[in-house]
Amino acid sequence: MKRWALLLAIALPLAAGGCTRDDAAAPTSTAPTTTTSSRQTATKFCPGTYVPTDASHGDGLPSSDSHTTRRGTVAEARDAYAAEAAERYPDAAVSVGDGGGYEWYTDAAGTVQTRKVKNYAIYVELPSAAACPSVKGDVNLSYNGIEVRFLQ
DSSP states (O other), rough: OOHHHHHHHHHHHTTTTSSSSOGGGGGOOSOOOEEEOOGGOOOOTTOOOOOOOHHHOSOOOOOOOOOOOOHHHHHHHHHHHHHHHHHTTTTTEEEEOOOEEEEEEETTTTTTEEEEEEEEEEEEEEGGGGGGGOSSSSEEETTTTTEEEEEE
């Protein structure tokens, strides 16, 4: 019976659309927080966000040289990007989340190839859809070769 109660305690808020953001823990200051996000299962990216697929080419993907498969590397970039994000998006929270899942590299023949990977990105969590960047180049931003993904 305890298992069912636990399952219901987890499943009901998810089914109702809850548990996507802990509003009680949302930052109250105007400076963005620099946390590590673990809520990527229920994210909603800003309109115009590039979503790579198996057919994607290297443009718009991080290079294997940017080491986005290393969470620590992306966390360091997040910390460095936080000040810039605070200026442009004062009500945002900055975190680390799942990347697009692909990167590009150059094979032995010098040809650009893409591959599916488990990688990470900098997330800028905005307070609403109205706060999303309206210019496509701003929506699909990178910082030192690391994807910056905007969430609403």
